Amino acid sequence: MISEELIKKMNMEMLQNVENAKQNGKKVGLVQGSWDLFHLGHLKYILEARKRCDYLIVAMDSDEKIKKRKGNDRPIIPEEERYEFIQLLNIADSVIVKEANEPKWNLIKSVKPDVLIAIKENYSEEQITELKEFCKEVAILPRQSESSTSDKIRKIMISTKGKQLKGTYEQVLAMIEEMKARVGFTDDLEEPLPMLFENLKDSTDVVCPVSTACFWNGKWYFGANHSDFNIPKYDIINRTELYYATTEHAEMNLLKKLGDVPVLNTPIWTTLFPCDKCMKVLIDKGVKEIFYLEDHPERNWSKRSHELALKNGIKVTQIHLKEEVLEDNQSVNYPDMDSFQYIYPPNARHQEQLDIMMNLEGQNKDPLDPEIIEQEILYMTDYWYISPNRFPYAGVEQQFLIIARNPIYKKEDITKEMWLDLQNIVLDLSAKYNIPGGALCFRFGDPALSGASLKRLHAHLIQPKEENQTKFTIGGHKMLKKGLVLKYFQK
Ligand SMILES: [Zn+2]
The missing domain is CATH 3.40.140.10 (Cytidine Deaminase, domain 2)
Incomplete structure (x- = not known):
């Protein structure tokens, strides 16, 4: 950090020099900035300022001042280095540091430059009028570079x-x-x-x-x-x-x-x-x-x-x-996975889900029976009932389950009337819930191929989020997922 004393000394010298320059009829200009990650745009900007005066002051914000305004991860280049850099460029008659605790427009008010060089984004129209009280002229320059240091840093960060x-x-x-x-x-x-x-x-x-x-x-x-x-x-x-x-x-x-x-x-x-x-x-x-x-x-x-x-x-x-669990799992003589009436355990994704399924199966209950299902039922038709999916897939805006009201487990058992009813439901839901696009997904047959964990026929009506994709898995397993255990519950 540049010491406060040094900054004070630089300021005194600068004010003295400015006074001399003004007395010699020179036009004094002031340009200010952070000059962090100094780039071609900065240089062109200062050179442009240089052209508009005979004596140029380049003011530079201290680290503390920049942190206050742009956040803790700025500046990238510390003030000593930024200061030395501008000094070595030899384009300014005075290079000075602006501290964080200075009152508003302190430098402008004490220097009273003939021309203040700025870019449009720095001051509002009213401020420019107000500034004219302290400077003869306010020269607004366009940004000299397509992208500011902030933009550049953002790009660097994103690409990292x-x-x-x-x-x-x-x-x-x-x-x-x-x-x-x-x-x-x-x-x-x-x-x-x-x-x-x-x-x-x-x-x-x-x-x-x-x-x-x-x-x-x-x-x-x-x-x-x-x-x-x-x-x-x-x-x-x-x-x-x-x-x-x-x-x-x-x-x-x-x-x-x-x-x-x-x-x-x-x-x-x-x-x-x-x-x-x-x-x-x-x-x-x-x-x-x-x-x-x-x-x-x-x-x-x-x-x-x-x-x-x-x-x-x-x-x-x-x-x-999980050695023990797997040994247990292997030592248990599991029944044929196709022998369950309502559920298909190999397609269960986690233990909690499997436990719920097994518990209901143990009580001879179909988890998708409208009398049993533990989730909201939106409405029923003659053949189907509609429920919002409690655990929608990732990337989904809306997802509905359309579940057979009667115990129907094979696609061959769907009657013409049921198909027509299903068609109406899809149209109704799309209108009622404003579904402009998506998919109707319907698994059937051997669950090891369909991927269903519950056997009662049901369809999913899925609307993905905009700019998103959602996955509906077709295809299942023949064996229980590793780490899962079949627990039998008392009837
Ligand atoms: Zn790899």
Whole structure:
């Protein structure tokens, strides 16, 4: 920081020089600014000011003054450096610093310049009239550059693969907590697992934070995946195969940190099984063993990646933190999943949902029976009843469930009258709830193929949010999701 004393001294000198200049008939000009991240626009602006006077004062805001006006992360360049920079340019007769606590227009009032050079955005029409009391002339220049320093900084921040997107860090933290609960994280795990989870906080991927580690040259190295915030937000969030393009994967981030390693003959630890592209790179690097916590075996990239690993003799091992639950799960002799009357457990997404389903099934109750369903019923027709979805999908504006009133489980059992009724409902709902577009989604048949967890026939009428995409999954599972347990409730 430039000391207050020095600033005072500079001001005194400047005022003396200005006085002399005025006495010698010179035209005194004043131009003011922050001059943070000095750029061509700044230079042109000062040169333009230079042309309009014989003696030019360039005033520069102190760090404290800028912080007050533009926030704590500004200025980027500290005042000493900004000051020296303008001095060295040798374009001003006086360079002075404006402090935060100065009264309004203090400098203008004490200098009384012949010409005050400013840009339009700095003063209102009234202020310009008012200013003329203290300066003979107010010269308004256009901005000399297309983008101001603030715009430039904004662009730099957006393009930085960092945590600058509002709320990213918080969302990642929430995802980490979810993952910890999902995989059964405990505090007494051995390294690198605790550090692997800790390192997840370095991820900027709010959809799927991933952390990767390896032991190299006597220490652990970690990498996390990073979203490319140049890509529109909805692409980052609603990606499918775009997955590759929207993130720097954790494995690549790790390799970047390791630097130039010709052969990486050490195991890789990762929270998510590597995608096929990363797998190729890891194979090229000489990796022979991979430990992973989670996987998306249903995704094509995962299938391709497992194939690659197998073909190249890479040993892959899934780490199960919830050992007991899985053993229990496997030791139980589960019935045929198709034997349940109202529900299909393999398509349950989480334990709570599965417990509710199992409890009702145990009582011989159909969870979608209008007498049983624990959610609002908007209205009923002869054949269907309509309920807003209590747990709408991500990216959804409105979502309605249209559920068969009678116990109908096969599409063959839908009568002509029911189809006509359904058609009317779709038209009614669209008009009543102002649905300009969306989709009517209707699963049927083998739940392992349809993806339904409840068997009574029902349709979804979905209107996505504008500029959004929503996913309606078709396709299910044959086995209970890992980590879920079938609990039987007393009848
Ligand atoms: Zn990858």
